[in-house]
Amino acid sequence: MHGTNPLIEKLPGFAGGTIDRVDHIRTNPAKLAEAFADPAARLLVLDGLEPVEVNGHLLLEPLAADADVADHVLLGIDPAGQPIFARLVADLGPNLVPTPRSRAIAGLVPAAEVALYGTARSLVHWHARHRFCSVCGGPTQPVKAGWSRRCDLCAAEHFPRTDPVVIMLAEYRGRVLVGRQHAWPQGRYSALAGFVEPGETIEEAVSRELFEEAGIRVRDVRYVMSQPWPFPSSLMIACIAQADDDALTLDPTEIEDAFWCDADAVRAALAEEPGAPFLAPPTMAVAWHLFDRWLAGVAPSDASA
């Protein structure tokens, strides 16, 4: 599916959206009604939270004649001028865990459609899980074209959440730390990751997570790139940090195994070579791109294959 050429995949999955989010329409009921009534308006069809792909594109359908704008989120206006909506559902049932099908969408449709699906998935999931007010327990209703919900009882307004997550490589003398979680596919290793908590910077979260999970102290945390991750709604913030030494103390509840890996080994893993020491994450994951960027920044003497 991909080679060693770092130019093949420039963006991780779910990045690269091209829709105009038209913030000014969300709060303007007349303009919203106009967009909903536009003959060009389309429904992004989802099966629960799953994408529906037909002939290499996401399925878009005209809005039903009896559709109610109040049951929809306006994702935005696409480059062809079509207002794109997604339908809100009250109950997703057990359909909350990402399936192989939803993850695989990144390889089946153009990047901008993957991003559109990610946005829709996060929002539809958020609405289904926020039908009640966390302040008073009252029922809430979608407002602002589906970009917030308001409580019927206490009028509290609630906004879609996006959880920042740090995902990082610790580097020590030309090698980076790769680890695996218990539930991952056999042989898969990747960058370590964890949620940013209230009261800390990105850099502090990177340091804390690497110490908690692997027992290493780091400095010089550098931001590399970011990615929206719609399972259900994270913002992946990818970084590289310099470790003070390479002694590991793994947290067995989080990390099944971890080891230090040189550039040749990482290159072999990204290229899916048979002798590679680990199975790399897919190219849709920001971790793949983090490895790739690290390789691009490795000094030439270390990077020779």
Place this chain on the structure above:
Amino acid sequence: MHGTNPLIEKLPGFAGGTIDRVDHIRTNPAKLAEAFADPAARLLVLDGLEPVEVNGHLLLEPLAADADVADHVLLGIDPAGQPIFARLVADLGPNLVPTPRSRAIAGLVPAAEVALYGTARSLVHWHARHRFCSVCGGPTQPVKAGWSRRCDLCAAEHFPRTDPVVIMLAEYRGRVLVGRQHAWPQGRYSALAGFVEPGETIEEAVSRELFEEAGIRVRDVRYVMSQPWPFPSSLMIACIAQADDDALTLDPTEIEDAFWCDADAVRAALAEEPGAPFLAPPTMAVAWHLFDRWLAGVAPSDASA
């Protein structure tokens, strides 16, 4: 309060925490009880959401004899080995808007204590606003030492939220864009800012916000630094982007005024010179540091005063 020396203030307010968040204790009831019973354990006293400062430090008190660990969040263990707790309150009343007193704490106590207060404020606020389950409306209870809440009825688990916000300078030919919101103090201008939405990267959010608020298109978004902002719980992500041109189309609902500003003008503003063209944000704001970093990166020919 500060001069033009960029070394005076290395960190924005609320960054620089030194507490060990002891994630392993949160999920271990025996260890949590032990920390709560530790004679060294202290309560970080808050007045509602406000900090309480005594002699240049936050007020820490021994835990009350009848205190219940279930009503507290374990902020962590401080460098002196003291487990530090904050008390959860059911009703904050109208006490939700940050007061001058809570913002001023950044100038009154050491940075690590400012960070501790920020963490506590975000968590106490979050608990008070999440007493009910957003999925089913049932009552929720704090679990995991106050780092999550679980629903009594449907068992859904809810985690403290942290909202990523981009705050950015657009740069064009040696000048940066500064803008002001309607409610700000007279003369105050700062970097533009906005929440990262589901389905977009940090870089995409920067581009979208600058176009929405000022009508400018940008490229080459560079991450600069981050800051936790506890009003109520944001992660400020500071960036600099290159504008394609300097024509402005302001969104009057968001931005009262904006203009392009050269390095001399920004330097004068940060130094609080009488003739400065705008009143800079305080040094506790990440925007101050963003301006400062931008000045540090300006080519010498542009940076001569």
